[in-house]
Amino acid sequence: MDKHPRTYEGKTEIKIEHPDMIICRCEEVTLAQIIEAISEGARTVDEVKRRTRAGMGLCQGRTCSRLVRHLLAQHTGQNFHQIPPMTARVPVRPIALEVLASLEDDTNG
Amino acid sequence: MAKKHAVIIGGGIIGASCAYYLAKSGLSVTLMDKGGLCTEASKASQGHLFLWELPPVNVILARESKKLYMQLIDELDVDLEFRPTGSMSIAETPESLVSLAQTCEQLQAIGVDCEVLDRATVLRREPNLSTHITGGASFPEDAQLNPLIVTIGLVEGARKWGATIRLNTEVIGIQIDNSQTIKAVETNNGTIQTDYVVNAAGAWSGMIADMANLHLPVMPRKGILMVLDQVPQDVMNCKIIMASGYLDSLKSGNKTAVAANIQQTRGGNVLLGSSRAFAGFDKVVNPEVISEMARRCLRFFPCLKGMQVIRSWAGLRPYSPDMIPIISDTKVKGFYVASGHEGVGITMAPITGLLISQLINNQTPLLPLEPLSINRFDPEISA
Ligand SMILES: Cc1cc2nc3c(=O)[nH]c(=O)nc-3n(C[C@H](O)[C@H](O)[C@H](O)COP(=O)(O)OP(=O)(O)OC[C@H]3O[C@@H](n4cnc5c(N)ncnc54)[C@H](O)[C@@H]3O)c2cc1C
Numbered sequence: 001m002d003k004h005p006r007t008y009e010g011k012t013e014i015k016i017e018h019p020d021m022i023i024c025r026c027e028e029v030t031l032a033q034i035i036e037a038i039s040e041g042a043r044t045v046d047e048v049k050r051r052t053r054a055g056m057g058l059c060q061g062r063t064c065s066r067l068v069r070h071l072l073a074q075h076t077g078q079n080f081h082q083i084p085p086m087t088a089r090v091p092v093r094p095i096a097l098e099v100l101a102s103l104e105d106d107t108n109g
Numbered sequence: 110m111a112k113k114h115a116v117i118i119g120g121g122i123i124g125a126s127c128a129y130y131l132a133k134s135g136l137s138v139t140l141m142d143k144g145g146l147c148t149e150a151s152k153a154s155q156g157h158l159f160l161w162e163l164p165p166v167n168v169i170l171a172r173e174s175k176k177l178y179m180q181l182i183d184e185l186d187v188d189l190e191f192r193p194t195g196s197m198s199i200a201e202t203p204e205s206l207v208s209l210a211q212t213c214e215q216l217q218a219i220g221v222d223c224e225v226l227d228r229a230t231v232l233r234r235e236p237n238l239s240t241h242i243t244g245g246a247s248f249p250e251d252a253q254l255n256p257l258i259v260t261i262g263l264v265e266g267a268r269k270w271g272a273t274i275r276l277n278t279e280v281i282g283i284q285i286d287n288s289q290t291i292k293a294v295e296t297n298n299g300t301i302q303t304d305y306v307v308n309a310a311g312a313w314s315g316m317i318a319d320m321a322n323l324h325l326p327v328m329p330r331k332g333i334l335m336v337l338d339q340v341p342q343d344v345m346n347c348k349i350i351m352a353s354g355y356l357d358s359l360k361s362g363n364k365t366a367v368a369a370n371i372q373q374t375r376g377g378n379v380l381l382g383s384s385r386a387f388a389g390f391d392k393v394v395n396p397e398v399i400s401e402m403a404r405r406c407l408r409f410f411p412c413l414k415g416m417q418v419i420r421s422w423a424g425l426r427p428y429s430p431d432m433i434p435i436i437s438d439t440k441v442k443g444f445y446v447a448s449g450h451e452g453v454g455i456t457m458a459p460i461t462g463l464l465i466s467q468l469i470n471n472q473t474p475l476l477p478l479e480p481l482s483i484n485r486f487d488p489e490i491s492a
């Protein structure tokens with residue numbers, strides 16, 4: 001899978017070692033599933049979310065959406081910073097009040 | 110003589126109440142909505158009967174409305190889930206307690222039952238509140254009910270008195286004859302001739318008024334609500350607990366305002382509000398706003414931190430520039446307005462329907478209607 005160009009400028013580079021690696025812990029979405037979604041045409045975090053549920057879990061994408069952006073950058077050749085973060089973090093699944101209260105405004109990346 | 114016919118535009122709680130009181134008074138009534146019944150602000154709301162929103166004219170409307178609710182409990186065939194819960198307003202600083210006490214004095218002068226409480230009393234009544242609070246006030250006349258059931262109950266009541274309900278029927282034009290009298294209402298499902306029209310289209314009522322060449326400065330004011338999982342009823346003894354800053358948040362202007370407004374329903378779920386913003390007709394739930402609402406709530410009730418937020422949604426309050434509703438006849442004969450209830454439309458629904466019915470039937474109104482007239486926004490008349 002290393003044939004994809006690495007023109008993105010993200011801070012973390014995800015070593016793609018194991019397709020079963022869990023990217024979204026809350027929804028148990030694997031790396032292979034995310035890459036499949038991208039190869040099917042997903043180009044934004046929201047599109048990946050709709051196809052795989054990554055980002056819909058208890059933490060509402062706090063843990064995984066950054067990783068998904070990196071993967072999108074890596075696999076589509078886009079610049080990391082041009083990939084918008086997840087839009088609505090409305091609880092689509094239950095989320096603890098405490099977690100919601102601790103959300104910071106990280107819309108800049 | 111044939112019965113006079115009234116078309117009511119808007120199947121929210123206000124249109125439902127107008128339909129009920131008009132049908133009961135003997136008119137032939139058609140209630141129409143572009144969508145379903147109770148799908149907009151009325152569905153998005155909490156069910157707080159808020160008896161002390163200033164200015165005084167609102168307090169009087171709310172008081173008469175609550176009396177009508179007590180009658181509706183017997184009149185309607187459904188259980189409105191009415192509970193005489195009372196409400197409590199909580200101050201977090203010495204200054205806000207002083208200002209809350211001043212508000213109470215003003216309210217007592219117009220007959221509102223309320224009592225300022227010191228910190229110890231508040232914490233004795235509500236042991237789960239955070240101890241940083243400085244005091245509060247109680248409003249024993251406030252109450253709670255289920256706005257969805259009220260709306261449906263009123264519509265079913267209207268139907269019993271012969272009203273016709275037309276859903277998925279969007280009003281697209283109003284026909285007026287040369288003598289400035291209502292002729293007909295045009296919809297996507299055809300045109301209906303009518304003697305009277307009641308504009309109860311909530312946040313959209315300004316657009317309906319435009320169709321009749323009338324100026325009605327009602328604007329959508331977005332409010333977001335979250336619902337939490339069920340918690341035991343003894344977590345909150347008083348079922349409606351608001352930050353003392355709530356009244357200030359009503360005057361927030363263009364900024365997004367958030368003030369904790371925490372309610373527990375009969376089923377045990379906690380409803381968490383409230384926010385106010387002018388954002389056009391947009392109903393997106395903004396993550397930063399619900400996050401702030403969550404922080405405010407936890408500031409009052411730290412024990413709720415592990416609770417799950419199940420859902421959140423936004424509704425559009427029909428905002429009137431002076432925060433007083435418009436319950437009025439107009440320059441167009443036969444065209445009436447029942448709108449602009451902002452954050453108290455659930456509270457004021459029954460009195461609004463009754464006053465509209467009294468206006469249309471030329472009966473002496475229960476309350477003076479001048480302060481509620483659309484004329485206050487007409488520079489030619491109000492000057
Ligand atoms: C978050 C929130 C919490 C609230 N909490 C409370 C509370 O605790 N207590 C309280 O008293 N009030 C509360 N309110 C305020 C209350 O919900 C509103 O004041 C009230 O619902 C307004 O009712 P309405 O019937 O005028 O508007 P709506 O319920 O919005 O109904 C208007 C209807 O008109 C229809 N319509 C629009 N245009 C057309 C057209 N062209 N043709 C046909 N139909 C049309 C719409 O589809 C809609 O159904 C709250 C509001 C919000 C948003």
Ligand code: FES
Nearest residue numbers: 024025026057061
């Ligand atoms: S890790 Fe994906 S939603 Fe929590």
